[in-house]
Amino acid sequence: MDELNIRDLPRIFFNMEIMEGQWSLLFSGLWVTLEIAVVSIVLSTFFGLLVALMRIGNNKLLNALLIAYLEFCRATPIIVALIVVYFGLPFLNVTFSPFASAVIVIVFIHAAYIGEAFRAGILAISKTQTEAARSLGMSRLQTLIYILIPQAFRLVLPSLANQWTGIIKDTAICTILAITELLKAAQIISTWKANPTPLVMSTLLYLIILIPLTVITMQLEKRRGLKK
Amino acid sequence: MRASSRKWLHKYSSTLITGICILLFLVYLAFFSGADWSLFREQFLNFEKMEGRYYIFISPLLLVVKISIYSCFFATFIGLCLAVLRSYKIKFFDVTITAYVILFRSIPAMVLVVLVYFALPFVGLNLPSTNSVIMSLSLLFGAYTTEIFRSGINSVEKLQIEASKSLGMNSIQAMYHVILPQAMRVVIPPLTTVLIDVLKTTSIAYVVGVPELIARARQMEGVIGSVTPLIFVSVLYFLIILPVVILSSRLEKRSRKWSNS
Numbered sequence: 510m511d512e513l514n515i516r517d518l519p520r521i522f523f524n525m526e527i528m529e530g531q532w533s534l535l536f537s538g539l540w541v542t543l544e545i546a547v548v549s550i551v552l553s554t555f556f557g558l559l560v561a562l563m564r565i566g567n568n569k570l571l572n573a574l575l576i577a578y579l580e581f582c583r584a585t586p587i588i589v590a591l592i593v594v595y596f597g598l599p600f601l602n603v604t605f606s607p608f609a610s611a612v613i614v615i616v617f618i619h620a621a622y623i624g625e626a627f628r629a630g631i632l633a634i635s636k637t638q639t640e641a642a643r644s645l646g647m648s649r650l651q652t653l654i655y656i657l658i659p660q661a662f663r664l665v666l667p668s669l670a671n672q673w674t675g676i677i678k679d680t681a682i683c684t685i686l687a688i689t690e691l692l693k694a695a696q697i698i699s700t701w702k703a704n705p706t707p708l709v710m711s712t713l714l715y716l717i718i719l720i721p722l723t724v725i726t727m728q729l730e731k732r733r734g735l736k737k
Numbered sequence: 738m739r740a741s742s743r744k745w746l747h748k749y750s751s752t753l754i755t756g757i758c759i760l761l762f763l764v765y766l767a768f769f770s771g772a773d774w775s776l777f778r779e780q781f782l783n784f785e786k787m788e789g790r791y792y793i794f795i796s797p798l799l800l801v802v803k804i805s806i807y808s809c810f811f812a813t814f815i816g817l818c819l820a821v822l823r824s825y826k827i828k829f830f831d832v833t834i835t836a837y838v839i840l841f842r843s844i845p846a847m848v849l850v851v852l853v854y855f856a857l858p859f860v861g862l863n864l865p866s867t868n869s870v871i872m873s874l875s876l877l878f879g880a881y882t883t884e885i886f887r888s889g890i891n892s893v894e895k896l897q898i899e900a901s902k903s904l905g906m907n908s909i910q911a912m913y914h915v916i917l918p919q920a921m922r923v924v925i926p927p928l929t930t931v932l933i934d935v936l937k938t939t940s941i942a943y944v945v946g947v948p949e950l951i952a953r954a955r956q957m958e959g960v961i962g963s964v965t966p967l968i969f970v971s972v973l974y975f976l977i978i979l980p981v982v983i984l985s986s987r988l989e990k991r992s993r994k995w996s997n998s
Contacts, residue, residue: 521859568751570759583933584978586940589971592951597964600780601773678845685944692848696855705856712848719843727839 524706531698535707538694539714545608545690546677549615553676554669556616557623561661562653564628575624582621588682590614595686607688615679623672630665631657667729674722681715691715781968786961793957797949798973804871804939804949809932811875816882821912823883824890834883841880846938849873854945870942877938878931885927889920926992929985936978950974 528535560578563571595610605613634657642652662669684693695711767774819837822830841849854869864872893916901911943951950973954966 518860522856566751567748568755569749570752570755574759580979580982581975583982584975585971586937586974588940588943589951589967589974592955593964593967593971596955596958597781597967600964601777674843678847681845681847682941684847684851692845692851696851699855705852705859708852708856712844712852715845715848716840716843719845720839723839723843727842 522705522709524704527702527704527706528698528710531702531707534689534694534698535691535710535714538689538691538711541608541689542677542680542691543718545611545615545680545683548612549619549676549680550673552612553616553619553623553672556620558627558658560620560624561627561631564624565631579621579625582618585618587614587618587679588685590618591682591685607683607686611680611683611686611688615676619672619676619679622675623669626665626668626672627661629668630661633664634660667726667733670722670726670729674719674726677719677722780964783961783963783965784969786963787957787965787969790957790961790966793953794950794970794973797953798977800867800947800949801936801939801942801977804867804874804942804947805932805936807871808874808878808935808939811871812878812882812931812935813928815875815879816884816886819879819883820886820890821917823887824912824916825908838880838883841877844877846873846877846941847944849877850941850945866942866945866947869945870939870947874935874938878935881931881934882928885924885931886920889924890916892923893919923992926985926988929981929988933978933981933985936981937974940974 560575564575591610591614594605594614595607598605598610638656638660639652642656643649647655680690681692683690684696689697691711691714695707698707699705819834823834850870850873853864853873854866857864857869897915897919898911901915902908906914939949940951942949946952950970951967954970957966958964
């Protein structure tokens with residue numbers, strides 16, 4: 510063990526014999542991860558938009574509440590929130606399944622960030638657009654749906670992509686729950702076989718999903734930077 | 738008189754309606770929802786049971802601060818070095834540093850921490866859990882700080898480099914005396930965001946058995962049979978991070994104003 514030969518590294522970290530027959534567990538873990546990610550992305554985008562719409566109105570009380578909500582989400586580690594929801598709430602006889610608590614926590618926290626992004630996007634659209642739409646006889650709702658939201662989506666896309674990547678990354682935190690997602694599956698196989706190959710494989714799977722998203726996000730950010 | 742009061746009503750009607758809704762909701766929660774509030778108090782806010790146990794949280798709190806400070810320091814160091822290296826536009830550094838940034842922007846913090854802690858011992862590298870967390874966080878946030886410093890360096894005009902060269906400075910002197918001081922101003926607001934993220938991410942250390950806040954809270958939860966320690970720890974985290982959040986949004990606002998004027 511002490512005399513480490515560099516030629517041993519592939520045998521330790523990329524030992525495919527270890528993985529034989531284990532891929533199904535790893536891929537079922539990947540499937541769970543993707544499920545959590547997709548549900549969370551859809552819901553948090555929806556709620557984020559809702560939060561942004563509530564913020565742009567002139568409602569002082571609602572604004573104050575939503576600012577408090579945003580600051581709360583900025584200052585709370587996701588893992589703490591997850592433990593409180595999954596291990597704390599059962600003490601009050603409120604029990605969520607691991608999947609549900611993962612989705613609830615991720616959506617709760619990321620909706621705040623996405624809401625902030627959407628708000629910035631909507632506010633960045635020139636006021637004259639709203640005035641023009643209103644003078645054409647559109648109602649406020651129509652202005653919102655046909656004029657503001659489509660443009661906001663385009664403006665917000667880089668930060669939205671960034672948040673979505675963040676959501677997929679945060680699904681890995683759900684290992685602490687009793688749910689066999691990708692990282693947990695890898696840890697199970699790794700402990701059983703006493704070999705780190707499954708961990709390396711799961712990392713590669715994460716990277717296969719996340720690297721394209723990161724590259725796209727970086728491209729989008731660069732393009733936005735050029736436009737300014 | 739009447740017109741003005743109507744105007745007032747029109748302006749604040751939505752606020753009023755929201756207030757009434759929230760009030761009704763609270764009344765419903767408190768009296769009609771059938772929730773057991775004494776149970777809530779006993780399980781979640783039972784600070785009598787915590788009495789005399791608060792000292793247990795001192796050392797994990799210091800540990801969290803230590804991990805954050807070390808990780809921030811190393812991440813800033815990595816970011817600064819790589820950004821400076823990249824600014825010389827040498828092909829090899831360009832490619833490797835971009836690859837580093839993409840790789841560590843993509844990998845989830847949890848996965849990296851688990852990988853470093855559980856996989857490296859197989860090659861004889863037995864890092865203590867705290868160090869493995871510091872190492873992963875530094876590598877992870879080094880990618881973000883590299884980007885931040887790079888945009889800071891890019892924000893300094895090219896003319897200034899030429900001017901400092903014509904004054905007889907070599908490229909290292911120009912970097913140190915001219916570019917970096919100006920880049921700092923652009924860089925500091927986003928760096929505070931990284932600090933927030935580092936503080937939040939230290940909580941992941943719980944998974945690899947670092948005796949930090951959550952681990953201690955969960956132990957105590959078992960001892961006293963109440964979730965109060967967990968609530969206490971989440972409030973603690975909130976209180977550590979909130980000042981940085983406020984500082985960060987202040988700085989951001991100021992820099993935005995500065996760049997607009």
